Amino acid sequence: xxxxxxxxxxxxxxxxxxxxxxxxxxxxxxxxxxxxxxxxxxxxxxxxxxxxxxxxxxxxxxxxxxxxxxxxxxxxxxxxxxxxxxxxxxxxxxxxxxxxxxxxxxxxxxxxxxxxxxxxxxxxxxxxxxxxxxxxxxxxxxxxxxxxxxxxxxxxxxxxxxxxxxxxxxxxxxxxxxxxxxxxxxxxxxxxxxxxxxxxxxxxxxxxxxxxxxxxxxxxxxxxxxxxxxxxxxxxxxxxxxxxxxxxxxxxxxxxxxxxxxxxxxxxxxxxxxxxxxxxxxxxxxxxxxxxxxxxxxxxxxxxxxxxxxxxxxxxxxxxxxxxxxxxxxxxxxxxxxxxxxxxxxxxxxxxxx
Amino acid sequence: xxxxxxxxxxxxxxxxxxxxxxxxxxxxxxxxxxxxxxxxxxxxxxxxxxxxxxxxxxxxxxxxxxxxxxxxxxxxxxxxxxxxxxxxxxxxxxxxxxxxxxxxxxxxxxxxxxxxxxxxxxxxxxxxxxxxxxxxxxxxxxxxxxxxxxxxxxxxxxxxxxxxxxxxxxxxxxxxxxxxxxxxxxxxxxxxxxxxxxxxxxxxxxxxxxxxxxxxxxxxxxxxxxxxxxxxxxxxxxxxxxxxxxxxxxxxxxxxxxxxxxxxxxxxxxxxxxxx
Numbered sequence: 082x083x084x085x086x087x088x089x090x091x092x093x094x095x096x097x098x099x100x101x102x103x104x105x106x107x108x109x110x111x112x113x114x115x116x117x118x119x120x121x122x123x124x125x126x127x128x129x130x131x132x133x134x135x136x137x138x139x140x141x142x143x144x145x146x147x148x149x150x151x152x153x154x155x156x157x158x159x160x161x162x163x164x165x166x167x168x169x170x171x172x173x174x175x176x177x178x179x180x181x182x183x184x185x186x187x188x189x190x191x192x193x194x195x196x197x198x199x200x201x202x203x204x205x206x207x208x209x210x211x212x213x214x215x216x217x218x219x220x221x222x223x224x225x226x227x228x229x230x231x232x233x234x235x236x237x238x239x240x241x242x243x244x245x246x247x248x249x250x251x252x253x254x255x256x257x258x259x260x261x262x263x264x265x266x267x268x269x270x271x272x273x274x275x276x277x278x279x280x281x282x283x284x285x286x287x288x289x290x291x292x293x294x295x296x297x298x299x300x301x302x303x304x305x306x307x308x309x310x311x312x313x314x315x316x317x318x319x320x321x322x323x324x325x326x327x328x329x330x331x332x333x334x335x336x337x338x339x340x341x342x343x344x345x346x347x348x349x350x351x352x353x354x355x356x357x358x359x360x361x362x363x364x365x366x367x368x369x370x371x372x373x374x375x376x377x378x379x380x381x382x383x384x385x386x387x388x389x390x391x392x393x394x395x396x397x398x399x400x401x402x403x404x405x406x407x408x409x410x411x412x413x414x415x416x417x418x419x420x421x422x423x424x425x426x427x428x429x430x431x432x433x434x435x
Numbered sequence: 436x437x438x439x440x441x442x443x444x445x446x447x448x449x450x451x452x453x454x455x456x457x458x459x460x461x462x463x464x465x466x467x468x469x470x471x472x473x474x475x476x477x478x479x480x481x482x483x484x485x486x487x488x489x490x491x492x493x494x495x496x497x498x499x500x501x502x503x504x505x506x507x508x509x510x511x512x513x514x515x516x517x518x519x520x521x522x523x524x525x526x527x528x529x530x531x532x533x534x535x536x537x538x539x540x541x542x543x544x545x546x547x548x549x550x551x552x553x554x555x556x557x558x559x560x561x562x563x564x565x566x567x568x569x570x571x572x573x574x575x576x577x578x579x580x581x582x583x584x585x586x587x588x589x590x591x592x593x594x595x596x597x598x599x600x601x602x603x604x605x606x607x608x609x610x611x612x613x614x615x616x617x618x619x620x621x622x623x624x625x626x627x628x629x630x631x632x633x634x635x636x637x638x639x640x641x642x643x644x645x646x647x648x649x650x651x652x653x654x655x656x657x658x659x660x661x662x663x664x665x666x667x668x669x670x671x672x673x674x675x676x677x678x679x680x681x682x683x684x685x686x687x688x689x690x691x692x693x694x695x696x697x698x699x700x701x702x703x704x705x706x707x708x709x710x711x
Contacts, residue, residue: 134613154616165607167614171632180628181618225614232618 084146085110085268086131086236091140093126093292100126102292104140108236111266113259115279118289119315124272127289128238131270133157144235160229164241166221168213174224175200175209181232199227202261219250226258230265237262237269243278255282276316280304288312305361310433313359320362320402321433326354332427334358337398342374343430350432357433362392362405364429367415368422375427381419395423464687471680482677483685491667492682496650499664502580503649506587507642510595513588515638518599519630522608536596539589544654547589551582552658579659586655591645598644602637603630643693651686 086108093101101123108114116124129135131142133154142150149157160181168177175196182192200206203223213221222242229237239258243251259282262269273279279286280300288295288303288311296303296312307313310321324334324341329350334341341358350356368376379395379402391414393404404423406412415421472479486492521529539547555572572578608630615625631638656663668686672679 132613132617134616154613155619155621157617158619159617161614161617163610163614165610167607167610169611169614169629169633170606171629180615180620184615184619184624228614228618238617 083110084108085112085144086270087141087143088127088131089141089143091127091130091137091142093123093130093135094138099292101130101137104294106287106294106297108268108270110268113262113269113271113282113284115271115273115283115286116289117273117276117279117286117316118295119274121291122289123292124274124287124289125240128240128270128272131236132159132161132238158232158235160232160234160237162222162225162229162237162239162242164244166213166218166225166245168221168224168228170213173210173212174205174216177213177224178228178231180228185232195231199231202230202264203227203257217250218246219254222246222254223257226261230261230267235268237267239269239271241272241274243273243275251278258282280316286316288315290315307359307431308434310357310359313431313433318362318403318405320360320365320400322358322400324356324358326350326352326356328352329354334430337400339377339398341430342427343432344427345430345432359431359433360402360425360429362403363390365402365404365423365425366406367404368424372424375425375430377423379421379423381415381417381421384414384417395421397423464684467680467687468684471677471684474677482681486678486681486685489678491662495662495664495667498662499650499652499656502584502587502663503646505580505584506591506649507645509584510588510591510641510645511638514592514595514599514641515631515634516626518596518603519608519626522600522603523612532596533600536592539593544586544590544652545658547586548655548658551586555582573659579661583655583659583661583663586659587645587649587652590652590655591641591648594644594648595641598637598641599634602634602640605637606630606633639696643696646693647690650689 084107086106088104088106091101091104092099104123104127106114116127118124126135130137133149133152133156137150140150141148144157144159169180172180178199179192179196182195187195196209197206200209203226205220205223205227208216208220208224213224216224222245225242242258243254246254255278271279271282280303283300285297286300286303287297290311296308298306303312303316307316307319313319313321322336324336327333327335327340329348329352332343332345334343334356336358343358377397379397381393381395382401383394385392385394386408387405389408390405391408391412393406393414395402395404402423471482475481478484517532521532552573555578556574558567558571559569560567570578572582611629611633612625615629620629651665651668652663653665653669657666657669668679668682671682
């Protein structure tokens with residue numbers, strides 16, 4: 082695999098405000114990378130810098146090793162899908178899809194073939210002569226995707242393309258986007274604030290916060306091994322608590338007088354250091370027989386059914402923890418107010434960087 | 436539903452004000468039309484026949500139409516890119532430009548034409564020399580036409596700019612521009628193939644308002660000494676009784692026809708472009 086798209090030390094300032102700070106990323110050909118973060122974290126600004134709609138204040142952007150930092154947007158061969166679809170209202174579906182090819186002055190026969198090919202890809206052959214206002218939101222976004230792909234872009238950029246759609250369409254369309262991207266082997270950058278979208282679509286996720294990259298990794302890594310408190314809190318649900326290191330070699334911690342064991346690295350820490358620990362709710366469970374480590378006495382405070390999952394809130398020591406367990410008919414749940422014993426493996430106790 | 440219930444639900448006051456307003460507009464028009472037919476009871480349309488039979492009417496009317504078309508074209512070339520750029524890149528300048536476009540309402544046309552005559556009735560020379568670059572624009576026909584079209588552009592600016600700006604407000608100009616750019620389009624392609632088609636009913640509104648202003652305009656045409664329709668109608672009104680009434684009625688009909696055209700286009704697919 083070779084680097085297809087690279088951002089080197091890219092920063093963007095708007096006056097005194099730093100929107101993106103020192104952003105470094107290498108994306109391989111055919112990779113699907115998501116920028117995930119809350120509003121104002123700089124993810125859309127970074128995407129717009131790749132598209133050429135914003136110029137970086139510092140740094141360099143390359144595609145296939147060619148520096149495109151100062152190229153205007155129409156000379157980058159980058160396809161873009163917008164949240165608001167941005168279909169040309171005066172053109173039919175077929176004309177929208179063929180627009181980029183006509184701008185490139187390709188032969189009319191080739192344009193027709195390519196438009197038909199794209200219509201087949203998005204399963205909308207029967208809508209070729211419809212105008213955008215005659216389409217549903219999902220259909221419009223599929224046309225926008227086809228239009229962006231028709232020009233055979235080097236990189237496909239998607240700026241929260243599913244945000245304006247309802248939940249069911251969102252799920253089906255994101256599967257379609259992923260399937261088309263994999264089929265065409267196109268490099269894609271996807272901006273979203275929806276962790277579920279990022280986790281389900283991406284090869285890699287870049288979690289961003291206040292203009293900086295917090296963590297880059299596969300969905301599995303980002304979810305299971307968040308390296309910072311922000312990532313841990315933003316991606317998925319999480320229990321966090323302050324703890325004191327008792328024995329860094331053995332990974333022993335003390336949380337409000339309760340002993341915890343963590344298999345995660347504590348090498349750079351010393352005895353007495355304060356750290357933030359994190360445990361995913363699904364990694365906590367009711368005590369099975371025979372376990373001696375990481376066993377906590379708790380009291381059930383609340384029970385919530387979330388469909389396939391049941392969330393139990395328990396007080397352990399002075400802190401409230403969430404426990405998620407799969408819902409099944411044989412599930413034997415405690416009652417509110419019951420005393421229980423909860424446990425987790427030493428791998429589940431994460432140590433966060435602040 | 437009995438009669439009394441129906442009567443209670445009848446929007447009496449709404450209809451009252453509507454009919455009163457309609458009468459306010461229709462009665463003078465009817466009076467003008469009626470007067471125009473009263474020249475010769477044996478030939479009610481005599482005023483119309485005389486008016487249409489006068490070659491000066493046709494010459495001035497066609498000339499004013501040509502001026503109107505030139506003004507519309509020049510205004511579109513000036514206003515569309517300006518309004519587009521302000522919406523896209525200079526939103527902070529919008530208030531200033533809006534204020535400037537309102538100046539024709541504040542500064543009367545007589546001031547404008549005197550300013551034009553004062554500046555353009557002397558030859559253009561290289562500063563501090565007597566070398567003449569160009570004869571005064573008011574001294575030759577083409578120059579006068581340029582001056583009058585420029586003057587009409589100023590007079591129609593409030594209508595044209597507002598129409599175009601309103602049209603652009605209904606379309607997501609920024610995102611459409613970015614979408615077109617990402618597909619490889621340059622500025623010319625974006626304006627001609629994406630922006631203009633999506634504001635065409637707004638353009639038509641501005642164009643028809645400009646047309647109405649130019650065709651009936653008197654002050655600029657009189658002082659610049661051109662044989663336009665406005666001064667012709669004005670002179671006719673001073674010397675004749677029935678023909679001006681006939682021509683006024685025809686002008687009303689033309690205006691209404693134009694408004695009908697706007698309705699037809701904007702009610703159909705015209706604004707479909709942006710509205711959705």
